[in-house]
Amino acid sequence: MHENENARKSSSHFTPRNSKPKWDDRGLGNTCRFENGKMFFGGDPFDQFQNGGMDGGPGGSSSNADTTKLYETLGVNKSADAKEIKKAYRKLAVVHHPDKGGDEHKFKEINAAYEILSDPEQRAKYDRYGLEGLEGGAGGSGGHEDLFSMFFGGGRGGRRSSGPKRGEDVNHPLQVSLEDLYNGKMVKMAVSRQVLDGEPKMCTNCSGSGAVVELRQIAIGMVQQVRRKCPACTGEGYMAPKKRQREVLEVLIEKGMKNEAKIVFRNKADEKPNMEAGHVNFVIQQKPHPLFKRKGADLLITKTISLNEALCGFEWRITHLDNREIIIKSRSGEIIKAEKDNKTPFVKIVQGEGMPSHGNPFVKGDLYVLFTVEFPEDGDLKPDQIDMLRKILPGASMAIEYDPEVAEVAHLELGDVKNFGKGGVANHDRAYDSDEGGEGGSQQVQCQQS
Ligand SMILES: [Zn+2]
Secondary structure, X not given: OHHHHHHHHHHHHOHHHHOOOHHHOHHHHHHHHHHHHHHHHHHOOOHHHOOOOOOOOOOOOOOOOOOOHHHHHHOOOOOOOHHHHHHHHHHHXXXXXXXXXXXXXXXXXXXXXXXXXXXXXXHHHHHHHHHHHHOXXXXXXXXXXXHHHHHHOOOOOOOOOOOOOEOOOEEEEEEEOHHHHHHOEEEEEEEEEEEEOOOOEEOOOOOOOOEEEEEEEEEXXXXXXXXXXXXXXXXXXXXXXXXXXXXXXXXXXXXXXXXXXXXXXXXXXXXEOOEEOOOEEEEEEEOOOOOOEEEOOEEEEEEEEEHHHHHHOOEEEEEOOOOOEEEEEOOOOOOOOOOOOOOOOEEEEEOOOOOEEOOEEEEEOOEEEEEEEEOOOOOOOOHHHHHHHHHHOOOOOOOOOOOOOOOOOOOOOOOOHHHOOOOHHXXXXXXXXXXXXXXXXXXXXXXXXX
């Protein structure tokens, strides 16, 4: 589809910016972001959800629903055409972009208003039913769970059921690799759905109500009214010939989408007579990645380096999720520690090399590197190497003076802090070695030595 090509064009346009490590061009961040922002709006990320002028579904318009707020938000007339709406949106989005010091809430309102008004189907629904007609999500952005509080503040007092009834939504889990969530991707999914094959006719058994009332005698001269689902139309009120139909849906995985995000195909679930069809939702299941772990827009990798590298510098190569080759390289004099003072792993970050943010893919998270420093093993260093290191490295151990007749020299064995407190008579081996059992630790060390 051409919309998708658009999205790809705008992303490849900016690839060069990311081909260098971030510390080289950090100063350029703001100007680039502005340019990116303009491109982003030009790319029209919502285009792909315009699926033509379908009707808003059965049911009359709701008299008390507000159907002007979204137009006001974009500052256009209710009669504005698609071009005018797009123009107004772009202008406002640039002015109110948070990166340009704009108000984030206002920016979100503008985006939500545009997302609805730029989609003919949704716009028609909004014109008829107001925001309530749009319940249950729009576009692929995971839904407007709270359109009302976004535009009118606070909660809403009780739902008015003015829109048409809608059938049940269907959720399909969709396994997606981290690469595809980074780069975005279009996948085609075939679904089989029930569609109506002819005009629905009102059920004569229940006169379209879907329910029948039966009188049940509970005692002599006493009857009870029982309402139950109409068996003829299974409660649908209408009957229509149905058939199964295979349909291929183009599922657009947008850059930066999160695990469990929903891609919504409005009214693509089973069709039922006199009812709006439910939505088909593809629910993203992010597959584990062998190198990167993800949290929000940030990525994390673990890296084991040698003590030599930790002290003297390192460089290594990673292939990023968009196949870019990145050389992670220490600066001169940079030291990687075995762990931080509070005993947590030593972490550094590469700025801007995380995941793209969903909705604004030009703002990326960071890449966290969690280090493990591998020390040499016992005996790896020869005496002359040790002498050299002692001269070079700060903090050399000072020789102390002691009388060997008085002081005792102790060496170290491997220990486990889990055994701390289990020493003494509780430990059989040691109890056998010791005559008295009650002496201090230094005597036990001596026993082990001999
Ligand atoms: Zn019926």
